[in-house]
Amino acid sequence: MPLNISDVTNIPAVPTQRIITMVSEKLQATKPQPNGPIGIYDSGVGGITVLTEVMKQMPEEDVIYLADTARVPYGGRSAQEIIKFNREIIHFMLGQGVKMIIVGCNTSCALAYQAMREEFPAVPIQGMIGPGARAAANATKNNRIGLIATVGTIESKAYEIALTKVNKNIAVTANACPLFVPLIEGGFIDAVETLNVAKIYLKPILEAEVDTLIYGCTHYPYLEKVISKIMGPEVALVDPAEESIKHAKKAMDRLKLGNIKPRLPKYTYFVTGSVVQFQDLGSKLLGKPLGSVKQATLSK
């Protein structure tokens, strides 16, 4: 019979699950502090569109950004996998002392948001879908809304459910765009291939005569030039990040978590994949050098 560590040390064996729970409880016991950073995460560079909104609306806040580039794309993965990845990332974020978490990934919001809020009640967690749906419902005049997102987000029907809560008369035409994320992460934003793929994905939405289109994936605002060219100037393009960060700011004020000391904010980036690749593409998309990008190891 194999020897167990407790056999030789006389320390009672603690089951692994109990250890995980103990670490989790210890991390959660630390109360969010106003001078702590905000945590934002995504599978890759998509969450930078959310970060940009944070820089605009909350310029005094420090941010820890995590891109799970070793496992991008998230869009075709099961709910079970997405929940596991989100759990690992939130543990990492709590270890960094974040005071609020902004889920800069719609697929995570659609498949793991509720589970994460239940598992981590001590930290405020802000999502994209509710605010995005409200912004789109406000923008539409003909009650016809288009939605483009990953396969996971589309299949979850999370946007349809959120939109119906605001207005039962809204008709949604949704289409999954699985090639968009690999094209963006690969740096093909301005390529003719991307335009051609976008024409195919947007055809049913164009035919439905929507007057509003939701970017149901945080990567998609990078394709604004291509998408607005196809949809035309009459269609309002809604980026959920704008409304989501407005909401996060209000929550932060209400919880008295806003950073009150005026100073230059610090942005720290972590990746699970290649540091160099993220630094290059991220800097291009942000329009300025990212600065510090570090390797993250997520505990399983």
Ligand code: DGL
């Ligand atoms: N940007 C993310 C989203 O909003 C993830 C996309 C992906 O990795 O497929 O869904």
